[in-house]
Amino acid sequence: MKVERQLKRKWGTRNQQGPNSSWRGKDNNTGKVAPKVEPQQPRNLDIKCLGTRHIASQCPNKRAMILKDSREAVSDSDEDGMPKLEDVSDDGGMEYPVEEDALVWLDDHGKVKVNKRVLFNLSIGRYKNEVSYGVVPMDAGHILLGRPWLIKRELLEYPISNYINIKGGFYGRDFNLIKISYGNSTQIISPQNFICSGRYLLKLESGPHKRSEQKNCLVYSRKNKIVKAVAVSVPSSPADNAEDRKQLSENYGFRQIGEPLPDNVTLKDIVDTLPRKVFEIDDVKAWKSVLISVTSYALGIFMIAKAPWYLLPLAWAFTGTAITGFFVIGHDCAHKSFSRNKLVEDIVGTLAFLPLIYPYEPWRFKHDRHHAKTNMLSEDTAWHPVWLEEFESSPILRKAIIYGYGPFRPLMSIAHWLMWHFDLKKFRSNEVKRVKISLACVSAFIAIGWPLIILKTGIMGWIKFWLMPWLGYHFWMSTFTMVHHTAPHIPFKSSDEWNAAQAQLNGTVHCDYPHWIEILCHDINVHIPHHISSRIPSYNLRAAHKSLQENWGKYMNEATWNWRLMKTILTICHVYDKEQNYVAFDELAPKDSQPITFLKKVMPDYA
Template sequence: MAFALARQGALRPASAQRGPSVRVAKPGLLRSPVVAARPQVLANAAAALSVPVNELSDEERTKLAHELGYKSIGKELPDGVSLSDIVRSMPPEVFELDHGKAWRACLTSICAMAASLYLIHISPWYLLPFAWAVAGTAFTGFFVIGHDCGHRSFHKNNLVEDIVGHLFFAPLIYPFEPWRIKHNHHHAHTNKLVEDTAWHPVTETEMAKWDDSTANFFRWFLGTPLKLWASVGHWAIWHFDLKKFTEKQKPRVLISLAVVYGFMLTAFPALIYYTGVWGFVKYWLMPWLGYHFWMSTFTVVHHTAPHIPFKAAGEWNAAKAQLSGTVHCDFPGWVEFLTHDISWHVPHHVASKIPWYNLRKATDSLRQNWGQYMTECTFNWKVVKNICTECHVYDEKVNYKPFDFKKEEPLFAIQRRLIPDSAMF
């Protein structure tokens, strides 16, 4: 699940970051005059450690994890460990497909979506936000089913996967083949500067090119909780432009686009005819935005943390990027149920062919064999606050700094005071 506005002129990184051993500010130390002026930011992950993360004691890493809102922050994976070593350490059964579980997931998501639409239908206006939240989460289950199809972890027959993937992506207005191509590219280049099609930090060089309106747009869109809907931008930029695909890819891309446009030209007019424009907003648009909240949130929480770097191609290491560079985050049980455990994300990046229903067992295996190198958290205000207010601009030494790193701006000052620092929602 990846989103970005990168390579559109505004977010193309120009420099490389260092690995997990990069120096990020030690708890209690100030990294800049701006931090000195607002020390609360330090508790919200504004600074980094005075020594490489890998050289911290267990006690120091535990303290850092607490300050940043994580349950644990892993050490750096040794250079000699390959991604194949990690994959081989997992039990073979986590790779086995179970068609019964796959089809039951389809039934679960269809029933959940139908029930949530009925909930929307009967809810008074003041309960509609709750109903939309449930429907958006159920909508995300549709994506996860198509997601497994794209990774060839749904069924042994690829044609079945293509059909199911197209059908479950169509209501999301997501063209299956363009998404599959770009998403697989994200997996092949996770946390690699320029190449990763997911979020990565903006550089000062790029910021210098922004006029006031562009700067304000990105500050509001990526420097506030609106960032938790940024996958809408990725959806629009990456999946409908034929110029982004090779001639060999285009025939399948065109089929996917035809499926999406076909759905829009039939379902949308029918919905508006029978329920009106408000019905379109009520039954489709708001659940769709709820789905994008989870798309964006899962992506940034799994791949954005003050201590996790991006690296240039020459320094990039697949094992470190996939295991140590992906965060495990526990979400509420009803969310994990409706989204088919996609939040158990580390094994999915270690081996993308693991089907969703084996992710928990695969995670347990990774914890047993590689747990000291993993970062884990529970979805909480502190992690979200850091992502929205502090993790914006690439810094060669400390991974991230906020948009207002030179002088605190009112937009961010207000957020730093209003968004809680608690470790729970």
């Protein structure tokens, strides 16, 4: 190995003035004050050795020292002036332990043995000294990490996110080792199969700016588990490689993770490939969906009335799913894909939302922005990742966020319903009038409908016939929404990086549910074509999806509902991170993340 050494010189002869000279003198003839004359620096200056009249690449002080396999240090020139290193190891091969802690290479076995020392002659001006150094074998990858033997570091393992974090050192930076597997091609290993050995990708972090390097790495360890690493070639994104996507699909519970959509593809390019018939409104099919929802809801109420107490949960689940169909009908009305008559759409949409206590117009305005800004960090009005600043703002809020995005996430649409749809300040001035009409309709339903239910059935009847099915609806509302746009590989982007086609096609998930759910919910989970064009009626979504599969199938994310998919979302997709997309709560605040730890233990992991 060659290690370049630079010997620093002092500056050359300075421009000195005599004792009688002054930067401010008078001209002998005119008596005027002479202007200050600044000494000019040489044009050719070597900033490394501070010598003049040459540049760094031509520095005469550049020397190379060769470290042989026998650990003998020799110069590549007999007359290069490099000071010789004198072997001062006089103890017959005795090993010198590193003080306090042990130096460990990631790509070697065991501790580094320091069994040789050298004497280095040092002189700076009049100062001269001799320093004894221990000789440690190194390579270029080690040098890039600074001087690890002078730095104490701490290893932290994060099996779910599949990386090891090394704290401290390297000029104040932390760096991560991300696990990848052996094989013909680089691929991400499953978090469930995390092992502290094999290949790793080094990620260097410094404040908000982050970058990735592939190097031979070393760590400075005390009592932590030792890991290994080698330099490897890795893709820029896991989704760039077919085998990586296949592995990620299995890890996350997906049937397919799509390729990244090229930047030059526009949303119009995708819409133009859809057949015209998928945009056609069919009044018969539209009112048929209304009939299905009304009939199934009436059947659900009958089941609740007649079922014994131990079958009530099943009756509530069915009725909650049936009432979700009302939401889908109002959803079509809001997108102007239910009827050619816009007044009919407004009336049907308002009535369909009333049993849900959902104000139709406020939801419509906010939902239109969700389609226009899908997976845009701040602008999307549906769910988006938690901001780190928000998460760290206070312990109480942090606890609430952990519970809300953890075990209570399947009901978090209730919080979204309260926060986004009843505050007039959240709407534009030209929207406020219609918002007030919808709020008045919801208030009238509460003021008239709830007392009638309580009058006929009592408080327990209100809980039994309205509240429990309503909670069932919010379970599906929350589940559908988070599955549609939330996954570890789906990024949220800032407005300057956002791409409409990528967000709608790559950033949306098609998920298959049991057939009876698809019927009662009018195929709302055939969601990718709905985001390509919201004007496609719900009864045409499957035909549109088939067309997208034929033309853009390799770019689409598809899944069948399973426990692993839900576990991935609930235990990983938490705090926004530009590089990783998400950072789990238990990686940022392990002590406060008992709910996440609980979910990891109790939730099934089969797909």
